[in-house]
Amino acid sequence: MPELPEVETYVRELRPQLAGKRVVSAQVGWPRIVAQPDPAQFVGMIRGRRFDDFLRRGKYMIFGLDNGQSLIVHLRMTGELRLHPAHVEADQHTHMLLELDSGEWLHYRDPRKFGRIWLVEDPSTLLHKLGPEPFDPDFTPADLHERLAGRSASIKALLLNQAILAGVGNIYADESLFLAKIDPRRAGSSLSDEETRALHVAVRSVLQAGIDGRGSSLQNYAPPSGAKGSYQDQHQVFRRTDQPCYRCGTPIQRVILAQRSTHFCPTCQE
DNA sequence: ATAAGGCCCTGACCGC
DNA sequence: TGCGGTCAGGGCCTTA
Numbered sequence A: 001m002p003e004l005p006e007v008e009t010y011v012r013e014l015r016p017q018l019a020g021k022r023v024v025s026a027q028v029g030w031p032r033i034v035a036q037p038d039p040a041q042f043v044g045m046i047r048g049r050r051f052d053d054f055l056r057r058g059k060y061m062i063f064g065l066d067n068g069q070s071l072i073v074h075l076r077m078t079g080e081l082r083l084h085p086a087h088v089e090a091d092q093h094t095h096m097l098l099e100l101d102s103g104e105w106l107h108y109r110d111p112r113k114f115g116r117i118w119l120v121e122d123p124s125t126l127l128h129k130l131g132p133e134p135f136d137p138d139f140t141p142a143d144l145h146e147r148l149a150g151r152s153a154s155i156k157a158l159l160l161n162q163a164i165l166a167g168v169g170n171i172y173a174d175e176s177l178f179l180a181k182i183d184p185r186r187a188g189s190s191l192s193d194e195e196t197r198a199l200h201v202a203v204r205s206v207l208q209a210g211i212d213g214r215g216s217s218l219q220n221y222a223p224p225s226g227a228k229g230s231y232q233d234q235h236q237v238f239r240r241t242d243q244p245c246y247r248c249g250t251p252i253q254r255v256i257l258a259q260r261s262t263h264f265c266p267t268c269q270e
Numbered sequence B: 001a002t003a004a005g006g007c008c009c010t011g012a013c014c015g016c
Numbered sequence C: 001t002g003c004g005g006t007c008a009g010g011g012c013c014t015t016a
Helices: A004-018 A039-046 A141-148 A155-160 A170-179 A193-212
Strands: A023-028 A034-036 A051-057 A060-065 A070-074 A080-084 A094-100 A105-109 A116-120 A253-257 A260-264
Touching: A004 A051, A004 A060, A004 A080, A004 A193, A023 A039, A034 A039, A039 A116, A141 A155, A141 A193, A155 A170, A155 A260, A170 A193, A170 A260
Parallel strands: A034 A116
Antiparallel strands: A023 A094, A051 A060, A060 A070, A070 A116, A080 A105, A094 A105, A253 A260
């Protein structure tokens, strides 16, 4: 389940592999994977384009092309993007292929087909609804407090809301709330200034540790270089239901919030 | 406006 | 062994 640290790892590892290479041809196997434009147009438009820069915004990857357009990819749950030599055959779960002038092929593989690809003139038409980047200097504790004000939904649900803050998903939301010692079931508006500051610090700290570990490799995710991420070894609560809290020994509890598994320590988090 | 639930998808896993 | 049921969850959509 790629979240900000996993997508950031993707961008860092794929950038040097793709920079300056040109698309020779494209194939789309599962039409719904290409959200915009329609797949036939997409194939025509991407042909001949060269990859210039490569950025991340929230959980989106943005490939800048030489004609000013952008190829945007969201991996959702099980998406993978990998550069392979020409002799590697696409399997049944590979839904888009780009042939490059280096002789390599970029494979988009996604068993659950939740991921989406766009080719757009202006990325902001797609990304303008996103909240701030967690590491943006303009994102302050006061800003976070304002975004949570008046919200009755659980703080867990609000952390997952990409319009409030971009990039946090289920793993890093649970880990952030544990580090900040905040009960995930609390209403967003109930957080004090002090708790909001603690959460602000915790989100950045957990995401940075995730990036440093090249992400969390659970059942599906692995970075494009193949070697697994390591942050799963540092999880304090995520998928540790009934196991003792590392801090106090209380069994980690699991509840459902916003239709997502939520893990927390009932003693440490209030 | 916000909040909550459904939906898309398939593989892994569980109990029988 | 086979099989049905359940779970995993990101983001968009509909409903209230």
